[in-house]
Amino acid sequence: MTKNDSLYKKRFDGRAFNEVRPINAKVGVVPSADGSAMFETGGTRAIAVVRGPRILHPQHLQNPKEGILRVSYGMMPFSVWDRIRPGPSRRSEEISKVTEWALSAAVDLSQFPSSVVDVFIQIPQADAGTRVAGINAAAMALAAAGIPMKQMISAIAVGKADKTLLVDVDKDEEDFHDGEGATDIPIALTSRSKEIALLQLDGKISVDELKEAIEMAKKACDDVLAAQMKALKEVNEDKE
Numbered sequence: 001m002t003k004n005d006s007l008y009k010k011r012f013d014g015r016a017f018n019e020v021r022p023i024n025a026k027v028g029v030v031p032s033a034d035g036s037a038m039f040e041t042g043g044t045r046a047i048a049v050v051r052g053p054r055i056l057h058p059q060h061l062q063n064p065k066e067g068i069l070r071v072s073y074g075m076m077p078f079s080v081w082d083r084i085r086p087g088p089s090r091r092s093e094e095i096s097k098v099t100e101w102a103l104s105a106a107v108d109l110s111q112f113p114s115s116v117v118d119v120f121i122q123i124p125q126a127d128a129g130t131r132v133a134g135i136n137a138a139a140m141a142l143a144a145a146g147i148p149m150k151q152m153i154s155a156i157a158v159g160k161a162d163k164t165l166l167v168d169v170d171k172d173e174e175d176f177h178d179g180e181g182a183t184d185i186p187i188a189l190t191s192r193s194k195e196i197a198l199l200q201l202d203g204k205i206s207v208d209e210l211k212e213a214i215e216m217a218k219k220a221c222d223d224v225l226a227a228q229m230k231a232l233k234e235v236n237e238d239k240e
């Protein structure tokens, strides 16, 4: 983790280097939806709403063999201090796509030919790690909607500030400029087989450090998964 000669020796918010920010997870936050959930770590909050499965139009987009998953990610205009312009951007298109790929590792839409399951992710407030928070919320919302899933998906952003490896990087850490600067590695893992459903890398890191960062992500994803499952269990108990 932290090396003696690293310029980042203590986290700005006082956390241990392998510590996730406080997690808050809730299912059923939008009662009119087929499934919905909220996932929060520290100052980053994601809300996911699921609609479907329903027959996909226009017809030429349909897959007659199985249903398709369609994800739309967006940040709300006042989610960050400098205001986000409403509407799609290159960044939101990219995050929508990678989220779709990550979630596709878990859902099984073989029972729903020619159909679509829509997932809408919104970020009302952001302090880094919004794509992983969005994936966590979306996985919960899909489960709450009763979409068949082979396993859950849990995600976390690990990274590096100068030579120090970190879990659940916040915005101040993402902006660390000294020494080797900051590296951001969003990772999503499947819950049982612990396969990597998403790994992106922005910055510089050695192969050995990356291996260590992935091990840290695996442990952190256990915390994320526990929070997801607790929230799903709570909502099922409420229904009984």
Ligand code: CDP
Residues within 6 Å of the ligand: 080, 081, 082, 084, 091, 126, 127, 128, 129, 130, 131, 132, 157, 171, 174, 184, 186
């Ligand atoms: O959110 P995530 O870490 O998945 O993606 P990013 O593109 O690396 O963005 C990192 C953080 O920068 C976001 O979580 C926001 O806190 C912030 N951000 C911003 O202030 N203004 C933007 N237009 C986009 C992101």
